[in-house]
Amino acid sequence: MQMTHCVAANNPVFSSTKQELVEEKNFATLSKALSHPARIRILSILLKLDKLGGCLNSDLVSKLGLAQSTVSEHLRILKQAQFISAEPIPPKMCYRINKKNINAYLSLFSSILN
């Protein structure tokens, strides 16, 4: 059964609070961090590594088929979105998935679109 009722532009559903707009913009920004296959691959690996305790950029390079600088940039983007964190274990870096913020993304999604 199709509904074909059309709603006028002055309907309250079109309006939004400042807070709603902030949340939506925030969600869009986080989604952008998730919008590249290599970054999802990285997160997927880091999730599996979570119990084992981290990961190395140089190891990722050999598995992703991307240049070191490219992988570094993807890691930067994921870190900026706080989906991962980085701890220096000289001379290497130990990247970890940030499960809390992964779940926060889900919550935000539900808050906006459920």
Place this chain on the structure above:
Amino acid sequence: MQMTHCVAANNPVFSSTKQELVEEKNFATLSKALSHPARIRILSILLKLDKLGGCLNSDLVSKLGLAQSTVSEHLRILKQAQFISAEPIPPKMCYRINKKNINAYLSLFSSILN
């Protein structure tokens, strides 16, 4: 308590099945469709309208502060990702949110990152 164990590149967590890679790429593509504030705004409005039965491009224009052609392009992207569907009710179009695929995105997310 921090774990600092480092994992070698030949660890099985670095490998992946063809199917996993396809899922990840698919998820990244869907995330890209969600990576713009205007598109989230549109989805949010369409969700609220869901019970009322749809929405009009021209009405959206007046509320989003974007040109008609720009809104049309955002709608095209959302439709391509199957987050919305379009039914012509001449001379207007009736856009609807596709809740099923919204939920499918959540499932995909959980399947990859949980």
Place this chain on the structure above:
DNA sequence: TATACTAATCGTGTTTTAACGATTAATAGT
């Protein structure tokens, strides 16, 4: 202090996204 190793940053070229106005296509109503 010098060396070796890792990851971040820089500079560059290429591709993709975003936004707009203008035009076109489609259709209902006159």
Place this chain on the structure above:
DNA sequence: ACTATTAATCGTTAAAACACGATTAGTATA
């Protein structure tokens, strides 16, 4: 058949994302 209305498409410009090689910075160890 003509007009009015709506949304898609086209063409253009500007901005951002992506990828790479080369360089730099930082740190532990010799």
